[in-house]
Amino acid sequence: EMDETYIGGKEKNKHQHKKTQGTQGRSTKTKTPVVGMRSRGGMLVAAKMDKVNSANIQTMIDKHADANATLCTDEATIYKGIEGYKQLMVNHSAGQYVNGIVHTNGIESVWALLKRGYHGVFHHFSDKHIGRYVDEFVFRLNDGNVKRSTLDRIDSIVSGFSGNRLSYKMLVLI
DSSP states (O other): OEEEEEEOOOGGGSOGGGOOSSOTTTOSSSOEEEEEEEOTTSOEEEEEOSSOOHHHHHHHHHHHSOTTOEEEEESOGGGTTOOSSEEEEEOGGGTOOEETTEEOHHHHHHHHHHHHHIIIIISOOOTTTHHHHHHHHHHHHHHOOTTSOHHHHHHHHHHHHTTOOOOHHHHHOO
């Protein structure tokens, strides 16, 4: 399953000069696009994407999807030029959310968790660090499975830290 979401504040809470008239949901003027893919087996890949277009989507799919994968997407135009994969679509604009095995409910549940974290816990993701927040949620969903022992999860965290230094200077300076 593949889908995109746009992370940012609610229009009603923004200053007048920052509001996006007519394109509330998908505007990149004040929101940051995040694209994700979730295997029906559960593994998730998601990343901030500076520009959401068919070429960038194709690159992400080629990098992370199996050659024999069947992609389930919605009817957004960015998915219509995908090559080399079997693709099934649902038509959200016509009220179709499930068509047999075709749906994007798995990846959309990821966006629900990410946005709940945004609004309920963090309150804001800076554009500079949004990729780190997305990576944290990907880690939680991929490696935070309660079926794994706590020590295995800690080992996974520590191995992820190895060789990845984040200095205070990198954190606060642009």
